[in-house]
Amino acid sequence: MQSIIKKIIILFSFIFLTNLQAKDLDKVSLQLSWFNQFQFAGYYIAKEKGYYKDVGLDVNIKDFNFNIDVPSEVSKGNATFGIGRETLLLDRSEGKDVVSLYALFQASPLVLLTLKDSHINSIKDFENKKIMATPGDATEVSIKAMITSKNVDFYKLKFLKHTHNVMDLINKKTDIMSAYISKSPYELNKKNIKYNIFYPKDYGFDMYSDFLFTNSREIKNNEQLVIDFKNASLRGWAYAFSHINETAKLIYEKYNTQNLTIDELIFEAKKLKKLVYYDNNNLGYIKLDKVQRIFDLYNVMGLTKHQFNISDFVYNDKFNLFTKGEKSYIKNNKIVNVCVNKNQESIGILKDFLTLLANNSKLEFNIINKNSWAESIDFINQKKCDILLSSFKSNKLKKDYSFSNNYVDVPLVIATKHDVSFIDNIRTLKNKKIGVVNDENLINFLNKNYPSLNIQRVSSLDSGLSLVSKNRLFAQIDTITSISKKIQNKYLTKLKISGKLQKNLPLFFLINKNNYFLLNILNKSISYIDEYEKQKVLNKWVSIQYKKSFDYSLLGKIFLVFIVIIGILIYRQRLLNKVNEVLKYKVDEKTKELTQLNESLEKKVEEEVEKNREKDRLLSQQIKLAAMGEMLENIAHQWRQPLSIISTTASGVEIQKSADLLTDEELIKSMNIINETAQNLSKTIEDFKQFYEPNKKVVSFNTKDIYLKIVNSVNTKYNSLGIKIIGDIEEFVIEGLDNELIQVMINILNNAKDALVLNNEKTDKLIFIDVKKKKEKVVISIKDNAGGIKDEIIERIFEPYFTTKHKSQGTGIGLYMTREIISKHINGEITVKNKTYEYNEKIYKGAVFKIKL
Incomplete structure (x- = not known):
């Protein structure tokens, strides 16, 4: 029991x-x-x-x-x-x-299928064919990109509601069907039906x-x-x-x-x-x-x-690999102060790596500039700084401080004047004055690894390169990221990179001995940065490559060969002179005959010259068209809104039709919207094709009409983004190139729109357009409240390929084109400045673009 x-x-x-x-x-x-x-x-x-x-x-x-x-x-x-x-x-x-x-x-399993007997063997054959796809498939970028990459209009396909039944493809109810490569092909194989697969990844779209x-x-x-x-x-x-x-x-x-x-x-x-x-x-x-x-x-x-x-x-779960103690440190010490010597030219690259470390560790890094290495050491001893940027480990420092792992090794290069040959051996610099920025880390590294160098301390990299250009120093040594940037911006015609040191400069952090949690966090965060990310940062800061120059012994050999060739040519010329004397007699005999043919010959010459001119004109036109093709690619983002309007309107018609809600009035209205938008697209393309045409037609146009035309073309998109356009337009008639002026203003408006979207402040998004006539001049002002443009870059925004946007958003050619159109085609000028102003009893700050015509 x-x-x-x-x-x-x-x-x-x-x-x-x-x-x-x-x-x-x-x-x-x-x-x-x-x-x-x-x-x-x-x-x-x-x-x-x-x-x-x-x-x-x-x-x-x-x-x-x-x-x-x-x-x-x-x-x-x-x-x-x-x-x-x-x-x-x-x-x-x-x-x-x-x-x-x-x-x-x-790679996405989504593909398009056609039957072999349908004779749809290429994407070009898709035009005007029936395609069965779900709404989701229709917006899949891989499918759409594959089709449009072959210049087939995606919206000319006849979309059918997807039944997800491959029998509809077999029974010819549809010509093309979207399907998973893992599903429908099985059924076709089972029925011994031959088919074609159009796979986006085979066209470069592996999503x-x-x-x-x-x-x-x-x-x-x-x-x-x-x-x-x-x-x-x-x-x-x-x-x-x-x-x-x-x-x-x-x-x-x-x-x-x-x-x-x-x-x-x-x-x-x-x-x-x-x-x-x-x-x-x-x-x-x-x-x-x-x-x-x-x-x-x-x-x-x-x-x-x-x-x-x-x-x-994309979720990053690296933070979970930290220990409880390390997580506690991160929670209680969100901000880490980083002391750097203001003479260090590697601050830019440091900031990018600190961003990567912040992503991996969830710490925030605050850079504090100090005047010297000694001052930085004092700050870390006083715990006013948590870490120092360092590139040298001495036994003395190791007693009191810990060092993180290298977060990057930066190549050290040698900058010289253009007439210096390529330096492939450091021994050639012996007894020559070499400039080095007054940074104890870099100097200690060079003294340890290259003791024979005659190092001359300079206050800054700019100062050292200036002394090299004036022959007061033979060369300047620094990181490739620092020197390449300086040469590109200031010394491109005077200096070059003539060599590279064998050992790269390791960059790491110096930390107090007792701060082992921070040391471990930094080392783990550094280990999470892959080589691709490191190289990406380095590439960002390297703007030029090494240049090799001829050495003079080679030049001498080339000169000797040149003299021999000249001698041969002189001898040949003497022989030709003798032949010419013989020919001269025969030429005189024929002169009379040639005189008789002179009139007809002149006419033929004129005809041939005209043909050559026509060839030159066609060649010039082909070059311009090639340039326009490249430019049109760079400004494709200006077509997005009209394309979106067409897509949205067409989708609306399709949905209303499928629900039996489409009236004739709505259909006509939608078709008018699509037609008008398509006409605007066509006109935009034509305007840009004529960008370099010198003989554009000058027309008279009303300022109010131009304003309304511009606002109507952008209002839908801007309203969806919460952007309000406020106009103060003085109405009068002017003569000029109306299309160019419209393109310029839309481009400036789009830049203002992008700035407003990126502005994190939860304020009203406003754009002001003013058109006035002042002393026979037309003044157009476009102003936003996006906070303005940084002072250090505002002078550069009209440079080609200069952009402040992310790579997915801008190419840096928009404002450059704007200035080109205004100065070369409209005979005007454009300026930009930041301005603080009041509107509706609120203070705003933004960029003001002013066009004078």
């Missing part, structure tokens, strides 16, 4: 502990983006094999239906995690709170897809849970692709809502495995520059609504 009671107690204890353990599991949900299939096998495996339970998670895998918008579900918190395609970037651009954890497919994502609130409140779910899911995927048959059987028996066969699931698995490990062996790898490229394509096509930092879209 007692043994039975014991067994009952043990049984109840087991049940109680099991229930207690179940209660300890954190409940989370995963929203799928499609119906159950091998596409989600890793998540099924992680659930069935207990990988989620191993990390304390009870996961509810939520089935898909067409009424679910997965990004919205996760953004609103209705699902903890979700699966999304590359269009997830557009959701982030629209303001949805989505953060990607990994990208499963390194990520099937992002695992969550929202920022989940990361902030439950970061460890997010990391555990991510790692358990990747573990599930690794098992699924290593045990394809077993996984296919599991889906067939337990998750087979689509009634798929085992063979169908295995086919899908093998196709998807190729995409998961395409061009990469790391499961779920995300490369920031590839994500940026996807976003840039969306941006160029006018599909993005707002700009955002790509690094905020």
Whole structure:
């Protein structure tokens, strides 16, 4: 009896502990983006094999239906995690709170299919054909980019509602069908039907897809849970692709809502495995520059609504690798003061690396400029600074301070005048005066590694290079990042880089001995910076390359050969003179005959000259057209708004038509909008093709009409961004090139718009346009309240290729073109300055562009 009671107690204890353990599991949900299939096998495996339970998670895998918008579900918190395609970037651009954890497919499985017997064998054959796609497929950048890259108008395709039934392709109900390469080809193979695959990655558009994502609130409140779910899911995927048959059987028996066969699931698995490990062996790898490229394509096509930092879209879980003590230090010491010697020319590169370290560690770095190394040491001893920038480790310093790992090794180069030969051996500098900036770190490094150098201390790099240009120093040694920048900006015609030192200058941080938490944080953060990021920073700060000059012995040999050639030519000329004497007699005999033919010959000569002039004119025109083609690529962003209007209007018509809500009045109105916008696009293209044409037609136009035309062309986009345009237009008639003036003003307005969008202050976004007539001059003023342009760069904004924007937003040619049009074609001038002003009892500051005609 007692043994039975014991067994009952043990049984109840087991049940109680099991229930207690179940209660300890954190409940989370995963929203799928499609119906159950091998596409989600890793998540099924992680659930069935207990990988989620191993990390304390009870996961509810939520089935898909067409009424679910997965990004919205996760953004609103209705699902903890979700699966999304590359269009997830557009959701982030629209303001949805989505953060990607990994990208499963390194290339999207989405393709276009056509039948062989349809004779659609190239993208060029797509024109005016029927295509079956979901609305999501129609906006996939990979599909759209592939089609438009072959100069096929995406919007001339006849889009049909997708039935997701490959029989519609087989029965000719559609000519083209979007599909996953892992699904529809299986059915076509089974029926022995030959088909063509148009794969975006084969055209250079290898986009990520099937992002695992969550929202920022989940990361902030439950970061460890997010990391555990991510790692358990990747573990599930690794098992699924290593045990394809077993996984296919599991889906067939337990998750087979689509009634798929085992063979169908295995086919899908093998196709998807190729995409998961395409061009990469790391499961779920995300490369920031590839994500940026996807976003840039969306941006160029006018599909993005707002700009955002790509690094905020991709979750970085490196912070979790810090120990509890290190995390506590970061929490309690958010700002780290960095002392640097103001003579150090590597401050610029330091700032970029501090940005990378900040991303990895979540610390904030504050740079404090000091007059000398000794003063910096005093500050760190007084704990007014936490770290110093250093490049030299002495035994004395090692006693009192710790040193971080190198965060970068910067090449040291030698700058000389142009007449100095390439220096490939440091011994050639012996007994020559070499300038070095008065920086103890750099000088100690050079003295240790190159003791034979005759170092002359200079107050700054600029001072040293100036002395080299005046022959008071033979050369200046410094980092390639510093010297190349100075030469490019100031000494390009006087100095060059003539050599490189064998040893690079290591840059690291000096830290107090007792601050071991900070030391460990810095070393871990440095280790997380990959070589690609390091090289990217170095490339940013290197603007020129080494130059080699001839040495004079080689020049002498060349001169000797030249003398021999001249001698041969002189001898040949003497022979020709003798021949000429013989020929002269014969020429005289023929002179009379030639005189008789003179009139007809002159006419023929004139005809030939005219032909040559025509050839020259055509050649010149071809050169201009080539230049225009390149320029049109750089200003493609100016077409985005009209393209967006056409796309939005066409989509609206399609939606209204499918819902039987489209009236004739609405159709005519929409078609007028599309036609007018298309005409504006055509006119814009024509205007830029004629950019360098000297004979443009001068017309009379009304200032008020021009203003309204400009505002109407941008108002839709600007209203969506919350930007208000306020005009004060004095109405009068002027003569000039109206199209050029419109293009100039729109370009300036777009720059103001970009500045207002990037302004983080939550103030009204305003643009003021004033047109006045002053002393026979037309004065146009365009002013914003975006905070103005930095004083140190305002003088450079009209330079070609100079831009303050991110690479995805600007090329640096817009304002340069604006000035060229105004000065060379409108005979005017343009200036810019910052101005503080009052409007509606509020004080604003912004840039003012003033055009005088």
